[in-house]
Amino acid sequence: MVSYKELGFKNTIKMFEIALKEKFAIPGYNINNLEQLQAIINGCGETDSPVIIQISKGARDYANQTMLRYLGQGGVEMANDLGYNIPISLHLDHGDSYDLCKSCIDYGFSSVMFDGSHLDYEENVKITKNVVKYAHKKDVSVEAELGVLAGIEEHVKSEEHKYTDPEKVEEFVKRTQCDSLAIAIGTSHGAYKFKVEKEEDIPELRFDILKEVKKRLGDFPIVLHGSSSVLQNYVKIINKYGGSLKKAFGIPESQLRKATEYGVSKINIDTDGRLVFTAMIRKFLTENPEVFDPRKYLGLARQELTEMIKRKNEEVLNSAGKASLIV
Ligand code: G3H
Ligand code: 13P
Ligand code: ZN
Numbered sequence: 001m002v003s004y005k006e007l008g009f010k011n012t013i014k015m016f017e018i019a020l021k022e023k024f025a026i027p028g029y030n031i032n033n034l035e036q037l038q039a040i041i042n043g044c045g046e047t048d049s050p051v052i053i054q055i056s057k058g059a060r061d062y063a064n065q066t067m068l069r070y071l072g073q074g075g076v077e078m079a080n081d082l083g084y085n086i087p088i089s090l091h092l093d094h095g096d097s098y099d100l101c102k103s104c105i106d107y108g109f110s111s112v113m114f115d116g117s118h119l120d121y122e123e124n125v126k127i128t129k130n131v132v133k134y135a136h137k138k139d140v141s142v143e144a145e146l147g148v149l150a151g152i153e154e155h156v157k158s159e160e161h162k163y164t165d166p167e168k169v170e171e172f173v174k175r176t177q178c179d180s181l182a183i184a185i186g187t188s189h190g191a192y193k194f195k196v197e198k199e200e201d202i203p204e205l206r207f208d209i210l211k212e213v214k215k216r217l218g219d220f221p222i223v224l225h226g227s228s229s230v231l232q233n234y235v236k237i238i239n240k241y242g243g244s245l246k247k248a249f250g251i252p253e254s255q256l257r258k259a260t261e262y263g264v265s266k267i268n269i270d271t272d273g274r275l276v277f278t279a280m281i282r283k284f285l286t287e288n289p290e291v292f293d294p295r296k297y298l299g300l301a302r303q304e305l306t307e308m309i310k311r312k313n314e315e316v317l318n319s320a321g322k323a324s325l326i327v
Contacts, residue, residue, distance in 0.1 A: 024318035173220060227256055
């Protein structure tokens with residue numbers, strides 16, 4: 001058992017307090033490997049942005065929970081070595097049980113999500129509440145979810161959005177005492193968020209629901225999952241160099257900016273980073289067939305991801321320059 005405090009991670013309480021005050025969103029970036037972590041630390045360090053490093057079930061299956069915790073810890077030390085004074089939270093993304101949340105808390109995570117969105121309401125309340133009870137004893141923050149995102153939400157498939165019911169949020173937060181709430185307003189996971197032919201046909205998020213939720217919860221941290229924009233320049237590179245991504249569209253960055261202005265405090269981005277990596281590696285290996293040193297193409301992908309993160313922090317989330325207000 002280890003406390004996240006000894007490892008140098010921060011919980012999300014102060015991050016959200018300042019995010020709400022200054023109207024920006026904390027980035028939730030996912031990691032599965034070393035290069036993604038380095039890109040996150042460099043990208044957030046160079047832009048002086050707070051960051052929530054997310055570990056999903058898929059990541060744990062791929063890279064091992066212990067390895068990822070140590071990677072996160074290495075990230076904190078790397079940031080210190082480089083003189084980046086940014087708050088870093090290590091977060092369990094889409095925890096699906098009390099036991100998993102507990103094991104991550106005991107293992108040094110500073111924040112966990114219990115995703116009971118697919119459960120019936122009372123069951124979601126019950127488990128979230130238990131997770132909160134355990135987490136708060138150790139100052140760990142808890143993200144909960146109400147409403148179901150369409151698409152695949154960690155082994156839960158839903159054909160349609162079940163938008164968050166604003167009438168339920170107040171009671172849910174009050175009963176569970178969660179620290180932040182993920183809501184469903186039309187975002188979804190992955191690279192195929194909309195069944196449209198072209199970018200111009202992407203519908204607006206349900207900002208009416210967001211406004212209603214904000215009206216009821218006031219200054220309470222709201223989270224958006226599934227918020228990659230599926231950046232078309234990388235989709236094009238992937239397709240040009242042998243890939244086949246058809247009609248892959250995400251949430252336009254203009255809408256994410258709007259969500260941030262309306263008071264969303266955390267925005268989760270994973271797919272965009274995956275697209276950057278795949279685009280860079282496909283292009284590099286096609287153009288340099290003689291190269292077989294992974295550092296060459298992974299290094300290039302890492303650099304491009306760093307640039308993407310810097311741009312997201314600066315132009316979309318408005319989190320750049322805010323770390324110094326928190327630490
Ligand atoms: O919320 C979903 C994240 O993008 C993680 O997905 O389980 O494939 O790592 P994953
Ligand atoms: P994207 O698939 O849109 O990047 O969403 C990631 C996410 O919500 C992680 O929890
Ligand atoms: Zn998610």
